Amino acid sequence: MNYILSDGIHREALFPFTFTRPVAEIRVGILTIREKWEKCLNVSVSVKTEDYLSTKFPLKTSSENVVINASYLPNLDLVKAIQKLQLGEALMDGDTCIAYGTGTVETVFDVSNYTIISYQPKGLTIKNTWDIFSKNGEALQSDYDILTTGRKSQPISSTNQVLNPENIFLEEGAKVEFSILNASTGPIYMGKNAEIMEGCIVRGGLALCEGAILKMGAKIYGPTTAGPGCKLGGEVNNSVLFAYSNKGHEGFLGNSVLGEWCNLGADTNTSNMKNNYAPVRLWSYQTEGFARTGLQFCGLMMGDHSKCGINTMFNTGTVVGVSVNIFGSGYPRNFIPSFSWGGASGFTAFKTNKAFEVAEAMMKRRNVEFTETEAQILEHVFELTQKWRKY
Template sequence: MNYILFDGPFRNALLPFTYTRPVADIRVGILTIREKWEMVLGSTTTTITEDYLVSKFPMVEMEENTLINASYTPNEDLVEMIQNLKPNQVIYDGEVIVAFRATETQSEIDFDTFEPLFCPKSTISVKNAWSIFQLNGAAIEADFQLITKDRNSEPIPKKTIAFNSAQIFIEEGAKLPYCILNATNGPIYIGKDSEIMEGSMIRGPFALCEHSTLKMGSKIYGPTTIGPHSKVGGEVNNSVLFGYSNKAHDGFLGNSVIGEWCNLGADTNTSNLKNNYAEVRLWNYDSENFAKTGLQFCGLMMGDHSKCGINTMFNTGTVVGVSANVFGSGFPRNFIPSFSWGGHSGLTTYLPSKAFEVAKVVMQRRGEEFTEHDTAILTKVFELSEAYRRS
């Protein structure tokens, strides 16, 4: 069977992260959503996404295809339902289509002719930006069971203090001397060739993905995920860094999501609770206004390739788009459009030519190439976000 992950109706609610990737490539838990599906299905997947992303994330269609809404993560019951789907069957979550089976010739599908099935209530679905950190604990638990099943952890070093060691899994090549791992409230996963420097204190659920580093004396409260090839220091609480991003120095990051190729300067601090304890409102790209989240705790949402200078302060519920450069004293506004340059004193346009120069250097330092596909995607994001910069 050929499996295709499609963006579905929640793509815009997952901006700014879906400006530069399909929904399937969002990281929640230890793995991206795509990686989860490919592990449980034992198959590669392709994607139906926005036209400007297709060159980097192409779709492969065959005579028979099972299409899965990428906002939904796999569990045993849902996987079994999907693998047993027959032609003209569709799985619903309320009115939302979760999965269906189709043929290559079906350019238009009348779902009224399909037999309806219903999604298991236990399924984790990522339907807005803040649900990435909100659901991260359950996702880490599920991924931990998936990744570590029938495998043995590397031994915990003798001079590392560990609580509930049965829920700690260390991959080959990881270094973790003189640190404290507390898996009492959830599992701790330490990825291949990662490093936890001495004096770090970690409470699960927690995932440190491959080739990432926790700096000396880091304080990590779960549920937190540090994606691959990242460096993190200071204090972090219930946050997700997708990968290739740095928060290498002191400062607080809480109830936040950070995309790829981001850098938070020394002593950057995010507020995750309003002074009056009121519900947090967050920028909504569909309504082009701030909308209620139902959350009391919500920090920073930062899109790919964005940066901030030393001592930057972000107010509760701040959204920063793609390729923004934020700096200066005082609190910047709660919504910073993509390709913005500045801070509290005002914003100007960050020209793509300048942003691309930085991206090339940053990616080369990690052995990655800034490709023509990346240039085309970010150029389109610049165009899509123009109206926000004018306002």
């Protein structure tokens, strides 16, 4: 069988992150959803996504395909159920299709002519943006088990104070000196060439992916993920940064998700709880209103290529779109559309030519090329999000 991960029905609920990537490329835990399925199935998988993303994320089909809803994260039981699927069979979670076997890959999950196999999932699902951080601890533990079982960690330097060292894993080239590592509340994983600088205090779980860095004196707790190339400093609690994003200085980031190529200026702070302790509501692109998360703690959701200046203050439950540039004093509003430029005193449209200059400059610093494909994706996102920019 050829395995394909489809965006399914939850793509819009995962905006702004899925403006610029398929659902399968969301990082939660240590790995992206696609990487998790590839590890569990032991094969390469492709994705079925929007046409404007398909050049960067191409689809590969064959005469026999299993299409999997990418919002479902793999576990042993689910993988076995999917591997048993035959052509014309659909694995269903109530009214929601988890996977189906097909000779032709449909645009949508239409299983009206399929043999239905009912299935009660026991694993994790990522159906809303806040699921990414709220379920990060479970996903991190699962990925840690997959990546480290049967393998031996690089040695931990004796300069560190360590609790539960058997729950800490350092890949080749990872460095940590003169820091406190407490893995009693969750695993600590350091990817290849990751670094924890001196004086950091880490309370697991933590995933510090390849090339990621904790700056000196950082305080990290709650299950937190810093994707490849990310930099973290100050105080960070239960947050996920996808890749190449920076929160490198003092300030607090909590119960938040940052996409790729984001940058938070020095002393940026996010509120993650309302003063009246009420459950947080978060902007929904689907309803164009504020959705009930059911969570008391929820901070910042920031799409790819967005930035904020020093001393920026974010209200509880703020959603920032793609390629936004925020600066100035005061609290900006709690929904900022993509390609906006400004702050609490007001916004204007951030034209794509200027946004591309910023993206190219940031990516060049990490020796990553800003390609024509990237530009075309962002151009499309600019058009998609025009209706939310009232300026």
